[in-house]
Amino acid sequence: GDSVTQMEGPVTLSEEAFLTINCTYTATGYPSLFWYVQYPGEGLQLLLKATKADDKGSNKGFEATYRKETTSFHLEKGSVQVSDSAVYFCAFEISSGSARQLTFGSGTQLTVLP
């Protein structure tokens, strides 16, 4: 069935380190891909998205490229900050579906130390 597999956490990095969180998906149809972020005590927020193959989503210094050939959407940031500490969720929705509900990965807890 449809699913998302993302790198298990927790991940702990020092400030200014390079971040990669791996995400692969299994989906029927034509998925749009997303990264959501949940900061401590806050709700889920959309971080970035890509709606077709080879698109690159970017926001707040984070990037992810839609790789159809490897069914991947890895999240990267060149220099993390303490304020990036949060839980990150990879997700997709099927564009052709009527509900277009999101299917999420299990989440990756990121802690950035000063």
Add this chain to the structure above:
Amino acid sequence: GAGVSQSPSNKVTEKGKDVELRCDPISGHTALYWYRQSLGQGLEFLIYFQGNSAPDKSGLPSDRFSAERTGGSVSTLTIQRTQQEDSAVYLCASRRRGGSSYNEQFFGPGTRLTVL
């Protein structure tokens, strides 16, 4: 403008009791979703509303779970005869409309349900 709101923010109940969780979507958003975030299952889809109708209830885990939406706005998720495995954070999201073109789902802060 106001975002998606949910109430209560926290609910503690005893096993076997019924609970109602409320979601107020963003005004004008016709599509509404309920999700559940639990330790064992991660974030999972429960039900989708387009207007007042629920064309997709495929994620509801058992017949103890039901949801309704009235006036194309407020939605209530009801869990009857709660069990300890129902303990989770219940998230509501809304989007401007369903359909073929992309538009973002906006999430509420969630209701944390604890079943003792």
